[in-house]
Amino acid sequence: MSQRSLVWFKRDLRLRDHAPLATAAQADAAAAIYLIEPDWLASPEGSSAHVAFALEGLAQLRRALAARGLPLLVEVGEACSVFERLRARFPFDELLSHEETGSGWSYRRDQVVAAWCRRHSVAWTEFPQTGAVRGLRSRDGWARRWQARMDAPQVPSPTGFRGEACLEPQDLPDLARLGLEPHGKQLQMAGEATAEATLASFLAHRGHDYLKSISSPLRAERGGSRLSPYLAFGMLSMRQVHQATVAAIATREDTGVRRALRGFAGRLRWHCHFVQKLESQPSLEFRNLARATDGLREGEFDRARFEAWCAGATGYPMVDACMRSLRATGWLNFRMRAMLVSFAAYHLWLHWREPGLFLARQFLDYEAGIHWSQMQMQSGTTGINTLRMYSPTKQARDHDPDGRFIRRWVPELARVPLPLLAEPWRMEPSQQRAAGCVIGRDYPAPLVEEKAALTHARDRLYAARRDPLARREADAIQARHGSRRSGLPPTTRRHRTSVPSPQADLFE
Ligand SMILES: Cc1cc2nc3c(=O)[nH]c(=O)nc-3n(C[C@H](O)[C@H](O)[C@H](O)COP(=O)(O)OP(=O)(O)OC[C@H]3O[C@@H](n4cnc5c(N)ncnc54)[C@H](O)[C@@H]3O)c2cc1C
Missing domain, CATH: 1.10.579.10 (DNA Cyclobutane Dipyrimidine Photolyase, subunit A, domain 3)
Incomplete structure (x- = not known):
């Protein structure tokens, strides 16, 4: 039986190290979609700046995918209604996405989509993309699992797809068409290429004084990595950043630079450590943990x-x-x-x-x-x-x-x-x-x-x-949530002083 796969882009707007895309490249027919969901636009934590950043990234991603034969649809609507409509034109039997540990509205939406998939016999596969573990029973050994995921080889980028020719992507909407106000902010530029260039400049020179720069709001503008929006929107994969950092540390002779980059590498683990908390206890977005x-x-x-x-x-x-x-x-x-x-x-x-x-x-x-x-x-x-x-x-x-x-x-x-x-x-x-x-x-x-x-x-x-x-x-x-020092590889343990636990008394 022929396999028709739909890649659902969420917070993973990149080509590189993208397991859903690589899987879709094996299918008999593939399409890709990004949803601009009314619940996102209406959510109290959402802003037009987020939407503008995503749209800028999507424009680049769409060009890159089109060059490989994969149309990227960008549809405004609620997930199940859009999937329902799309199935009339492209009867996909497989939905491929990354796991998402997001705000309450996306958590609820994923439950609804899972039920829709069951009803329509669509197999939904969600791939992990950070160190957060779904269904985690115990925090013991979490750091070791994080390390194993981050050290695993990156997923190769597909060079071509058997795209579905009948799907013609429409023009991307702009903020006004979505009924959103201009955000008026001077934002970082979006997109995978800019994200990779930002990572490269950080590892090559900007990050060499990282630990001394990050406390000052002025110095951190340049001396911090500035990768956070790219990680949040998945324009870089966490594994890609981790592996590039490990490689940079290995080539540096200067112990100060190595210490700086190790301090940065520790923050990448913090990222996932904190995401794990929400993954394990979604209510912490709304209710006091204690x-x-x-x-x-x-x-x-x-x-x-x-x-x-x-x-x-x-x-x-x-x-x-x-x-x-x-x-x-x-x-x-x-x-x-x-x-x-x-x-x-x-x-x-x-x-x-x-x-x-x-x-x-x-x-x-x-x-x-x-x-x-x-x-x-x-x-x-x-x-x-x-x-x-x-x-x-x-x-x-x-x-x-x-x-x-x-x-x-x-x-x-x-x-x-x-x-x-x-x-x-x-x-x-x-x-x-x-x-x-x-x-x-x-x-x-x-x-x-x-x-x-x-x-x-x-x-x-x-x-x-x-x-x-x-x-x-x-x-x-x-x-349930505390970080464990056990389970770290020897290199991290040896340099523990520069990679403190996020729970430790770091700041005044
Ligand atoms: C109240 C509060 C809210 C925050 N909200 C967010 C948020 O919504 N998104 C977000 O990415 N960061 C958040 N942070 C963490 C941190 O402030 C930002 O990650 C950082 O300022 C981003 O700049 P950078 O990429 O140059 O950081 P760098 O210092 O270069 O760090 C590299 C990456 O490590 C991760 N990281 C760094 N510090 C932390 C930390 N303390 N905890 C967890 N991960 C960390 C981020 O992914 C960051 O991009 C928040 C911090 C506080 C105190």
Whole structure:
């Protein structure tokens, strides 16, 4: 019997190391589809920037696939209705995709598609594409499995397909046709070729000072890999990045460069470690991981504070500069993301869900597993991580010592003297006038008083944690989600200091 295969592109917009494509290349007839789903467009974490990035990547992918004889359809619609319509023209009996560990709407959609496939006798094969393991029973030995997946040979890119000639792809829609507003951000360029060039430049030179660069929002712009949107949209495979990094480490003589790249390699494992949490417990997108923290913030959401935080108008210059920079570019380095969330969670005492949705819309690299795990971790609701309360003033001093970042993004403060730049409310009235920045008129007074706010947050969270039931719950969370140091290969163990566990006390 002839085999008719449909490749369903999801968050894997590439040719390289793509198991569904390689499988479809063996079929008697093949087609490929990408769905722009109404649930995605309407989801509270989705944004037109995400859609624009996907469309740019799709335009390139479509050309590359067409050159190999495979038409890539891009259809707007709900998955099962589109598949139903498509089957009338192309009666596929096999659906091929990668596994997706996404937001709640995609989780529910996959369940519906699985039922549809069963009803229509379509065999749906989902291939893993990261180190996250579906149906994982225990975290023991997870790192070893991750290593085995990442070291396995990449899937060769097919050179040709027996494409289905009757399928004529229509023009790609644009944002306006999808009813979306322009995003107004200066985004990284999309596409597999750009992603590969970004990886190459990072390994060849940009990443040589990686560990010293990543804490500063300015230095990380160049010294961080900037691969996150490409990984989130699958324009690169995790295995490809891992293997290129291992190869680069092997050829470098300089021990500092090797240490830097090993630090980066460790982050790739973190990526999958966090995705695994959501894969194992999809509810963490919506509910506190530690139920002992339920009720602490839920009834007290202060919308005015939230809106000031979103607008970059909290009166804390480092927080505001980070927020404004993120809103303009769709990217921010890890430490400053953590500071933004810590400020929302502890200083402003906001529940993590709404700030998390807002940030998800801003981050071009929105990856549900990392995002929601980090939102909870930085808000103190995981039950297992040390509470990290970032002081925006200290972060400014440590990571923007000459004030360039703050002055770039908060121009109201351009003439504030450097010693007072992170705390402009300390300026005397005469200094405010001289700097052209009257607090409360040209730039907001601090939204909250830091010391009192943090004391309140600490008291309430530690009280919740002291409960014996909370401790028992924390042990269970650690057993289910905590990283294990065992199971790493000798090279990683030997260099453990530069590849710390994401659960360790990394930051202040
Ligand atoms: C509240 C919060 C939300 C976040 N949301 C996301 C998200 O939605 N998507 C996302 O990709 N990253 C997220 N991160 C993690 C991190 O901030 C970004 O991965 C990083 O800033 C991306 O820049 P880069 O690619 O230059 O990172 P690099 O430092 O070059 O890291 C390389 C890759 O490793 C992974 N990585 C790096 N740091 C982490 C980390 N702490 N945890 C897990 N994986 C990591 C990412 O895939 C990243 O692209 C979040 C962090 C916080 C604190």
